[in-house]
Amino acid sequence: MRKLTYFIAVSIDGFIGAPSGDATAFLSFVDEEFFEFLKAEYPETMSTNGRQPLGIDDLENRHFDTIIQGRASYDVALELGVPSPYAHMRQYVVSRSIKESPDPAVEIVSGDVVAKVRELKAEEGELGIYLCGGADLAGQLVDEIDELVIKTYPLVLGSGMPMFRSDFALGEFTLQSVRTFGNGVLVRKYDRKP
Structure with a gap:
């Protein structure tokens, strides 16, 4: 079974962007050291x-061959x-407002996103699925996330868009690795606890 990985950038206080979503x-x-890490x-x-x-x-591609993102993230592009x-x-792209894809390479998911992700996870293959945000989509898929890769930037935003917008629920993960960078960035990797 393929993994769904929430690969996300956050502030120290857990926000993925300003209240508007601007990140x-x-x-x-993203200095030379961090860029080389991302590239590798x-x-x-x-x-x-x-x-x-x-x-x-x-x-x-090293980890993912599929990406799923929310409409707001797609709107940036x-x-x-x-x-x-x-x-x-x-x-x-998960959206109820986009009725037709503006590009044949992009499939719009307007129905049951959990069912779609389960279908993608059940496919054969070594590479996984990159959950590219945002907070609402991550909240809908919180129970389907197998892995978290959290890039924590040394900033405090005070308020903004959280990593997840969902009802309260405990989800336990096990820390797999931490990598630190000279600019203060941390990249933590977690696997869902069985």
Whole structure:
């Protein structure tokens, strides 16, 4: 069975962005050391339009071959005129408001997202599924998440968009690794506790 991994950037106080969802404050922490880590370990999490100018569009996917994201996350790409932001993966966008996909490589999921994720997880394959946010989608899929990769940036936002918007429920995970960077970023990896 394939894993669903919530690969997410957060502030020290657990927010993935400002109340509006804007997460540009995190970009200043993508220095040379951290970029080299992302390029080596998680190249597929960089958007296609970001990979091409950097000359790294030929990097193979290491962890994921499928991405699922919410409409607000997808809107960021659409506002830049990029209807297929992760062309190097199968792309799913969860939305009830987008009736027709603006790109044939992007499938719109308007029905039962949990059922769709379970279908994707049941497929054969070594690579998993990248949950790209946001808080509402992560809240809907909290019970389906097998792994968390949390990039914690040394910022306190005070308020904003949480990692999950869901009802209170305990979900236990086991810490697998922690990597620290000179700029103060931590990358923690957790597996769901059986």
